[in-house]
Amino acid sequence: MAAWRPTASQAARVARAQMLARLRAHFSSEHVLEVETPMLSASGTTDPHIDSATVTCGSASGYLHTSPEFAMKRLLADGCGDCYQIARVFRAGESGHRHNPEFTLLEWYRLGFDLAAISADLVAVLAVALDRELICDCWSFESACKQLGGFDARNVEVNQIVRKLQDANVPLPIGLDNDDVDGWLDYAFSTLVAPRFDPAHVTLVNAYPPSQASLAAIGESDDGPVALRVEAYVGGLELANGFEELRDATEQRARFDAERARRASLGHTAPPRDDHLISALAHGLPACSGMAVGLDRVLMVALGEAHIESVLNFPWGRA
Amino acid sequence: MATYSTNEFKSGLRIMLDNDPHVIVENEFVKPGKGQAFSRVRVRNLKTARVVEKTFKSGESVEAADVMDVELQYLYTDGEFWHFMNTTTFEQLGADASAVANSKMWLKEEDMCQVTLWNGSPLIVQAPNFVELTIVETDPGLRGDTANGGTKPAHLETGATVKVPLFIEQGEVVRCDTRTGEYVSRVK
Numbered sequence: 017m018a019a020w021r022p023t024a025s026q027a028a029r030v031a032r033a034q035m036l037a038r039l040r041a042h043f044s045s046e047h048v049l050e051v052e053t054p055m056l057s058a059s060g061t062t063d064p065h066i067d068s069a070t071v072t073c074g075s076a077s078g079y080l081h082t083s084p085e086f087a088m089k090r091l092l093a094d095g096c097g098d099c100y101q102i103a104r105v106f107r108a109g110e111s112g113h114r115h116n117p118e119f120t121l122l123e124w125y126r127l128g129f130d131l132a133a134i135s136a137d138l139v140a141v142l143a144v145a146l147d148r149e150l151i152c153d154c155w156s157f158e159s160a161c162k163q164l165g166g167f168d169a170r171n172v173e174v175n176q177i178v179r180k181l182q183d184a185n186v187p188l189p190i191g192l193d194n195d196d197v198d199g200w201l202d203y204a205f206s207t208l209v210a211p212r213f214d215p216a217h218v219t220l221v222n223a224y225p226p227s228q229a230s231l232a233a234i235g236e237s238d239d240g241p242v243a244l245r246v247e248a249y250v251g252g253l254e255l256a257n258g259f260e261e262l263r264d265a266t267e268q269r270a271r272f273d274a275e276r277a278r279r280a281s282l283g284h285t286a287p288p289r290d291d292h293l294i295s296a297l298a299h300g301l302p303a304c305s306g307m308a309v310g311l312d313r314v315l316m317v318a319l320g321e322a323h324i325e326s327v328l329n330f331p332w333g334r335a
Numbered sequence: 336m337a338t339y340s341t342n343e344f345k346s347g348l349r350i351m352l353d354n355d356p357h358v359i360v361e362n363e364f365v366k367p368g369k370g371q372a373f374s375r376v377r378v379r380n381l382k383t384a385r386v387v388e389k390t391f392k393s394g395e396s397v398e399a400a401d402v403m404d405v406e407l408q409y410l411y412t413d414g415e416f417w418h419f420m421n422t423t424t425f426e427q428l429g430a431d432a433s434a435v436a437n438s439k440m441w442l443k444e445e446d447m448c449q450v451t452l453w454n455g456s457p458l459i460v461q462a463p464n465f466v467e468l469t470i471v472e473t474d475p476g477l478r479g480d481t482a483n484g485g486t487k488p489a490h491l492e493t494g495a496t497v498k499v500p501l502f503i504e505q506g507e508v509v510r511c512d513t514r515t516g517e518y519v520s521r522v523k
Contacts, residue, residue, distance in 0.1 A: 065370055109342055109393075110372070112364025187388045189373055191395035199392065202370030230369050247368075257368050282394075310368075 022329035032315055032327065035145050036102065039122065042144045048098040048124060053087030055080055055104065060287030062275035063230065067108040068287050069117070079287045080106040083308055084123050085231065086293040089261070092125055092304060093296035100124035102311070113323050114253065114313065116331050125306040131235075131244045131260040134305035135220055138248055138256055141307075142218055145314045153214060156223040158239070161201075165208035169225065170239065172197045177204045184208060198227050206252075215251030222246040231268075232259035248309075250317045258307035265297035337399035341374040341391050349381070349400040352389065356381045356400035356453050366393075381451065381458055382433070400453065407450045409442045417442065419450060419457065430457035438462040440495040441513045462513040467522050468492050473505050489518075 017023070024032075043050065060068040060079030068079040081087070084103045091099060105121045122141075126134060135154075143150050161169035167177050174194050181188055186207045192199050213219040222245065226234050229243035236242075244260035262268055272289045279286040315327040325331045339350060344362045351357070357378040366372035372393035379386045381402065391397070407419035407428065416429035417439060430450065434457045435442065441462035442448070451459040473489035486498040489509070497511050497518045508522040 063369065065366070065372060110364065110366065112362075112366075115364050115366065187375070187390045189390045189392050191392035192371075196371070199371040202367050203365075203373060203390070206365050206367055206370075206373075228369065254368055 019334055023325040023331055023334065024327055024329045028315065028319060028321075028327050029329070031319060032311075035147075035311070035315060035318065038144050038147065039102070039141070042141065043100050043124065046098070048100050048126070049096065051088065051091060051096065051099045051101050053081075053084045053091070053101065053103075055106075057081060057087070057290075058288065059086075059290040059292070061086075062272050062279065062286050062289060064275055064278045064282065064284070067284065069106045069108045082107050083121055085306065085308070086290045088123060088125060088306070089301055090292055090296040092127070093299050093301050098124070098126050111332055114316075116312065116324050116328055118332065118335070119324075120311040122309040122311050123306065125261075125304050127302050127304045129260075129305040131222060131246055131258070131305060134258050134260070134307055135222065135246050138246070138258060138307050138309070139218060139220075141309065142248065142255070142314065145309070145311070146318050151214075151217045153217050153219045155219065155221050156237075156242075157205075157221055157225065157228075158223065160209050160221055161205065164212045165204055167204055167208070169201060172201060174200050177201075180204065180208055198225075201225070201228070210249055210254070211252040213249045213251055217250070218255075219249045220246055221249065229262075229271075230257075230259065231262055231271075233262045233264075235260070253313055253317065254310075255313050255317070256307060256309040258305060260305045261301065263297060263301045263303065265294050268297050269294050337401075338396040339399055340396050341393050344374050344376060344391075349402040350378070351398040351400045352378060352380075355383075356402050356458065358402075360386060365390075381453065401455075402451060402453050402458065404449055404451050406447050409444060409446050409448055411444060412439070412442075417460065419448065419460070422447075428452075428457055430460050434458055435460045438513070439493075440491075441466050441468075441493055441511075443468060443493050464512065464514060465510055465519065466493075466513055467508050467510050468495070469508050470499070470503065470505050473499065473503065475504075486518075 056078045058078055061082045066082050068082055071078055083105050084101050101123050103121050106118050110117050139150055139152055158169045161167055166180050177200050189203050224243040224245045226241050226243050232243045232245040234241050235244045246258045248256035276286040312324055312327050321327055346359055348359045349356055357380050359376050360379050361377040363375045365375050374391045377386055377388050408422050410418040410420055417435045418427055418429050420427050438460045446463055449461040450457050468491040470489045471492050474487050485501045487501055488496050489499040490496050499518045510519040510522050512519050
């Protein structure tokens with residue numbers, strides 16, 4: 017196929033337009049306000065595993081956002097109320113069957129929702145996006161790892177994960193240090209657990225290890241502290257990530273600084289800490305939960321496509 | 336020593352793994368939204384043709400394999416080595432039995448072949464896709480039986496045996512497809 021042509025079919029373009037229209041109608045009926053925030057900022061995410069695209073803007077340099085989260089929380093702190101955004105976001109270096117460095121993220125926040133409420137809201141939104149009723153499976157991160165992957169995610173033993181990978185004929189990751197517990201959990205979850213989720217159902221995973229909290233608040237479970245974070249999958253395809261949001265400015269600053277230190281130790285540059293978000297949290301973020309859904313992947317599910325290129329007009333390489 | 340980082344991985348890239356040159360057949364990026372990224376690749380060992388799966392943590396570097404494809408002319412064999420010549424520089428190179436394992440039965444003097452060099456030495460010799468070879472031995476032809484599509488074995492000058500139609504005679508030249516090992520047509 018000539019490189020100037022789009023890789024998505026007309027049917028995929030129509031399905032996308034209809035999905036966006038349904039989502040906007042849904043949020044409008046729920047009185048959730050559509051907002052816009054900058055794609056280009058002076059600061060960016062400090063997440064150790066998410067690289068921002070850097071751009072020059074006149075004599076200044078900036079970062080393309082990897083999610084509209086920080087700016088939307090500033091709106092919430094200012095009193096904006098329930099809001100959503102359909103944003104193009106950018107993640108440098110992410111390219112593959114399920115990844116494109118530029119993609120469409122639906123992100124929304126609901127005041128007063130706890131993790132259970134935002135999880136139920138997510139299923140309702142996915143049903144709107146996919147235009148069908150959904151059957152839902154629910155796991156805690158630890159129970160999914162134990163029952164589907166056969167390894168212990170609370171007291172992680174790398175040797176145990178290595179044995180399970182070998183049993184399943186999954187190649188061991190070259191270059192992953194034995195003390196990088198979260199790296200081993202990420203790999204084992206991606207290869208041993210998520211592929212076993214039912215491809216006809218939506219699977220929710222919650223109660224993540226506190227080390228994988230990201231911007232989620234930490235809650236208490238019977239077995240100790242857990243991150244108030246939820247992920248949604250269809251089969252092994254990750255569609256959404258949500259948090260009961262961290263509201264503590266001091267804790268947020270400490271996490272940003274720890275992440276920047278981690279990035280430095282990995283030899284990665286880190287964008288400046290977003291002090292506007294810290295100030296907004298210090299001013300006061302209302303109790304809320306937020307959710308982010310990768311709409312290109314939702315479209316892949318809707319159309320039964322295995323490659324993200326099939327739902328993008330001009331993926332990276334043709335863009 | 337040249338190296339490739341995982342973010343340069345793509346199909347066709349030649350890399351060193353376990354001391355053998357490999358070619359990447361398939362590369363897949365694996366990454367949870369909030370987690371560590373990995374490159375999962377299927378690689379083919381260029382010496383053994385075995386395909387295996389490997390995973391690298393993103394950012395890892397792998398040694399590049401000094402492998403290149405060149406067009407060389409086949410000259411002759413002395414039984415131990417099969418000798419080829421670069422027709423531009425007239426440099427001669429000897430390929431061992433393992434390099435010609437799948438192609439030697441098709442190699443005819445003066446034919447141009449694609450030769451994969453590793454560190455400057457022939458690693459794999461590929462016969463031309465089509466070769467025209469003389470039949471040195473086959474059963475006598477049966478006249479009037481051209482329509483039934485029966486075949487008989489024919490031994491070719493280079494050592495290969497192909498099935499040919501019954502009307503083909505010893506001493507005739509036939510065109511063969513070396514990828515399938517099949518007779519294509521008679522050459523007048």
